[in-house]
Amino acid sequence: MSRTSRLRAGLLAAATVVVACGTAGGAAVASQAGHAKKSLTTLQLDYVPYSNDSSLFLGIKRGYFRQNGLKISLTTAVAPTFVVAAMESGQEQLGFVTTVVAVNLAAHGTALKCVSSVDGNQTSNAAQDGTLLVANPSSGISSVKDLVGKTVATVQLASLNTLTVQEMVKDAGINPGSVHFVSMPFAQMPQALQQGTVQAAVITTPFSETAIANGAKLIAHPNVVEMAGQSTTCFAATNQWVSHHVKIAKEFQTAMDEAIAYTKSHPAAAAATLPAYGLATSLQNAEQAKLGTDFNPTILPSSLSKVGRLLERFGYITTIPDPNSLIFPGA
Numbered sequence: 001m002s003r004t005s006r007l008r009a010g011l012l013a014a015a016t017v018v019v020a021c022g023t024a025g026g027a028a029v030a031s032q033a034g035h036a037k038k039s040l041t042t043l044q045l046d047y048v049p050y051s052n053d054s055s056l057f058l059g060i061k062r063g064y065f066r067q068n069g070l071k072i073s074l075t076t077a078v079a080p081t082f083v084v085a086a087m088e089s090g091q092e093q094l095g096f097v098t099t100v101v102a103v104n105l106a107a108h109g110t111a112l113k114c115v116s117s118v119d120g121n122q123t124s125n126a127a128q129d130g131t132l133l134v135a136n137p138s139s140g141i142s143s144v145k146d147l148v149g150k151t152v153a154t155v156q157l158a159s160l161n162t163l164t165v166q167e168m169v170k171d172a173g174i175n176p177g178s179v180h181f182v183s184m185p186f187a188q189m190p191q192a193l194q195q196g197t198v199q200a201a202v203i204t205t206p207f208s209e210t211a212i213a214n215g216a217k218l219i220a221h222p223n224v225v226e227m228a229g230q231s232t233t234c235f236a237a238t239n240q241w242v243s244h245h246v247k248i249a250k251e252f253q254t255a256m257d258e259a260i261a262y263t264k265s266h267p268a269a270a271a272a273t274l275p276a277y278g279l280a281t282s283l284q285n286a287e288q289a290k291l292g293t294d295f296n297p298t299i300l301p302s303s304l305s306k307v308g309r310l311l312e313r314f315g316y317i318t319t320i321p322d323p324n325s326l327i328f329p330g331a
Contacts, residue, residue: 039069040066040069040070040071041069041070041071041248042071042072043070043073043093044075044091044092044093045072045073045075045092045093045235046074046075046076046077046083046091046092046094046095047083047095047235048076048077048078048083048155048186049076049186049187049277049279050186050204050205050206050207050279051130051204051206051274051279051280051286051289051290052118052119052204052205052233052291053096053118053277054119054263054270054271054273054274055118055256055262055263055270056072056118056259057270057273057274057276057277058263058269058270058273059255059256059258059259059262060072061273064255064256064258064259064262067255068251068252069251070248070251070252070255075091075092077095077096078185079155079156079183080095080096080097080098080101080156080159081101081156083096084097084105084110084112087112087236087237087238087241088110093241094115094236094237094252095235095237096118096233096234096236097114097233097234097235098159098160098232099114099160099230099231099232099233099234099299099303099304099307100158100160100163100232100307100310100311101156101158102236102326103308103317103320103321103323103326104158104316104317106325106326107308107311107316107317107319107320108317111238111239111326112238112239112326113237113239113242113249113326113327113328114231114234114235114327114328114331115234115236115237115242115249115253115331116234116235116252116253116256116257116297116299116331117231117234117235117256117257117296117297117298118233118235118256119233119260119263119291119293119295120260120264120293120294120295120296121230121231121293121296121298121303122223122224122229122230122231122293122294123224123291123292123293123294124224124228124229125224126221128290128291129221129223129224130204130206130208130209130289130292131161131202131203131204131205131221131222131223132202132208132212132218132219132220132221133165133168133200133202133219133220133221133222134193134200134203134208134212134216134219135193135200136193136196136198136199136216136217137216137217138196139199139200141199141200141217141219143172143219144165144168144169144172144174144219145172145173147165147169147174147178147179147200148174148175148179149180150180150199151180151181151182151198151199152165152182152199152200152201152202153181153182153184153192153193153202154183154184154201154202155185155204158311158316160223160227160232160233161202161204161222163226163311163314164202164223164225164227165179165181165202166179166314167222167226167310167313168222168225170313176314182198184198184201186203186204186207187207189207190207190210190211190216193211193216194214194216201216202222205289205290205291205292206274206280206285206286209288223292224292227303230300230303231298231299231300231304234299234331235252235256237249237328242328250330253328253331256297257297260295260297261295261297268287270291271283271286271287271289272286273286297331298331299327301327302323303323304323304326305323308320308321308323
């Protein structure tokens with residue numbers, strides 16, 4: 001081989017090594033970038049099962065949380081008090097609460113922040129509302145005035161559903177103290193009504209549909225009457241957790257806002273998520289669920305002030321906390 005040929009061969013070999021190294025390096029960078037892109041922050045979220053969770057489920061299914069760098073791990077609870085206990089213990093980072101619970105806890109020294117809406121604010125349209133005051137047909141109850149001396153099931157004492165019924169009773173000229181409330185999971189209410197264990201119940205979808213199908217009598221829509229257009233629920237976190245995870249809280253908020261907006265324009269897709277979570281026996285059953293929301297994700301300070309006044313009126317608290325202190329920026 002001539003000197004020129006040997007030189008050309010050497011240059012070609014060197015070029016090959018450079019290209020190979022560059023390709024390998026590029027692949028490594030691409031692999032690292034891909035790995036970084038797939039790295040997600042896992043959030044433990046505790047929720048109370050009911051149909052309005054469909055925005056959360058749809059957000060998971062459509063990848064809104066993943067697109068915002070999050071992976072949601074779900075746990076269920078029968079009532080918001082259990083959710084709060086899980087967050088305070090550090091088992092869960094986020095959880096479902098009503099604004100009543102958030103205000104009540106703040107008034108007693110446990111501060112939470114509403115990071116995002118669950119599904120929007122309370123609808124003013126009773127035809128779309130899934131939270132009902134219903135009664136056993138043999139109870140003699142045909143209006144809120146007939147609740148005197150009766151036992152009413154509610155998911156949690158000092159809950160939103162308890163307060164709205166108490167306010168309706170007061171407005172009807174009845175002493176709210178004459179109504180006996182008992183705490184009971186939503187899923188147990190239809191059977192308790194049928195058996196006469198309770199005479200009435202404040203029950204939400206899909207369990208309200210079951211109760212009506214079993215013969216329960218519709219008495220009123222307490223949340224429509226007392227809280228139309230108001231913020232009644234949120235996904236919250238402890239102040240301590242939020243203060244150390246502002247970016248993650250914002251990512252969760254963004255994903256939920258996207259999910260709620262999509263649910264509003266695609267209700268059938270939201271309903272289709274319910275059977276997989278045990279909240280409907282079929283797609284047809286799921287599509288009958290009434291979410292009772294206006295899909296407005298903005299949490300209103302005025303709503304928290306209103307529930308504060310109700311809590312104060314019925315003796316649950318003595319001081320109403322600053323509502324703005326309970327809302328994460330952007331919520």
